[in-house]
Amino acid sequence: MIPMLKRILRTGIVSEPPPEALAAEQREVARLGGEILRILGRALTIRQVDAGSCNGCELEIHALNNPYTNLEGYGIKFVASPRHADMLLVTGPVTKNMEHALKVAWDCTPDPKLVVAVGDCGCCGGVFGESYASCGAVEKVIPVDARVPGCPPTPVALLQGILAAVRR
Numbered sequence: 001m002i003p004m005l006k007r008i009l010r011t012g013i014v015s016e017p018p019p020e021a022l023a024a025e026q027r028e029v030a031r032l033g034g035e036i037l038r039i040l041g042r043a044l045t046i047r048q049v050d051a052g053s054c055n056g057c058e059l060e061i062h063a064l065n066n067p068y069t070n071l072e073g074y075g076i077k078f079v080a081s082p083r084h085a086d087m088l089l090v091t092g093p094v095t096k097n098m099e100h101a102l103k104v105a106w107d108c109t110p111d112p113k114l115v116v117a118v119g120d121c122g123c124c125g126g127v128f129g130e131s132y133a134s135c136g137a138v139e140k141v142i143p144v145d146a147r148v149p150g151c152p153p154t155p156v157a158l159l160q161g162i163l164a165a166v167r168r
Contacts, residue, residue: 025156026068032159033074039166043075046162047085047109051102051138052128053092056152057119061089063155076162082106087114087165088142089158093121093128094135106142114165116146118158123147 036044048061064071071077079085082105094102106115117138120126125136138144145168148161 028156029069029159030074032156032163033071033076036159036163036166037075039163040075043077044087044162044166045077045079045085046087046089047079047082047105048089048091049082049102049105051090051092051098051122051141052095052134053119053121057091057122060152060155060158061091061118064158069155069159071159082108083110085109085113087116087162089116089118089162090138090142090144091118091122093125094138094141096133096135099135099141102138102141114145114168115142116148116161116165117144118148118161119153120149120151123149126151 048058050058063069064076065078082088086109088105088109090102106113115138117123121128122138125134128134128136130136130140135141146161146165148157150157153161
């Protein structure tokens, strides 16, 4: 064990610096996060609701909490209950089975509440549209304040959509 620790100390850090594009994205994330905090003056709590998505948007939403984006460093955090949330972040076309659950989550969110439809499916129904199993876009079930198109949208686009909702 001791020889391995000595080798680690001798070698030092071997990772390479992040690419320049990633550094530019981090600066944009810092700007957006700071602007959200400046407008609100306090933390923003978000409840993410999957209304029937393929989970592509959820992967990008999870990327908001990674060390590169560090959303919680800007006072924006995800909560488990809509009763503690300021905003609902809804992904996917609203399936018939999730229609009632989404309405209940919206009713439980205290006023003033914000809703952001995420991804092409949340904005317009995407490739699923309206059918016997799908209501389509989120705005057909609950009022929407902002839309973030893309399949899936990038973390920066998600932050821009959150900021657009907060500005309203």
